[in-house]
Amino acid sequence: MAHKLSIFRGLVTFKSNAQKIWGVLIFLSIVTAIEVALGIIKPTILLTPVFGMKGLNWIFIILTIVKAYYIAWDFMHLRDEKRSLTSSIVLPLLILIPYLIFILLVEADYIYNVMLDGFVSWNF
Numbered sequence: 001m002a003h004k005l006s007i008f009r010g011l012v013t014f015k016s017n018a019q020k021i022w023g024v025l026i027f028l029s030i031v032t033a034i035e036v037a038l039g040i041i042k043p044t045i046l047l048t049p050v051f052g053m054k055g056l057n058w059i060f061i062i063l064t065i066v067k068a069y070y071i072a073w074d075f076m077h078l079r080d081e082k083r084s085l086t087s088s089i090v091l092p093l094l095i096l097i098p099y100l101i102f103i104l105l106v107e108a109d110y111i112y113n114v115m116l117d118g119f120v121s122w123n124f
Contacts, residue, residue, distance in 0.1 A: 007074065024074055028067060035063050052105050065097065 005014045009021060014020040038056060046056040069090070073079050078086045110111070 022044055024070075028070070031063055035060060052109060077086065 005017070005020050007014075007020065007027070012023060015025055038059060042056060046059065047054050048057055049055075072089070078089065
């Protein structure tokens with residue numbers, strides 16, 4: 001089976017595999033540069049809490065999931081597989097990752113409140 005020479009569902013098409021690899025590298029580099037720039041600048045508007053966590057942290061989580069999805073989609077050739085296989089890989093992740101984030105936030109908030117109220121001293 002020949003590799004598809006387009007990315008973003010055919011929005012950008014390349015002439016060779018080398019060009020496609022460079023295109024993917026540029027996309028992933030841009031997303032990483034945005035993450036690094038936001039991490040260095042830390043805009044004050046993004047430091048306000050949104051759903052129990054800073055907005056900046058939500059942006060980092062979303063951009064990381066976008067990169068992981070795109071790497072799996074392109075480099076692991078999920079785009080060439082049948083819809084049922086890609087759904088069986090992607091859908092559990094779309095359910096489990098937010099669930100894991102929810103559990104971590106709830107537990108971290110609980111531990112913080114226990115430490116703040118003085119039931120356990122800050123001894124570490």
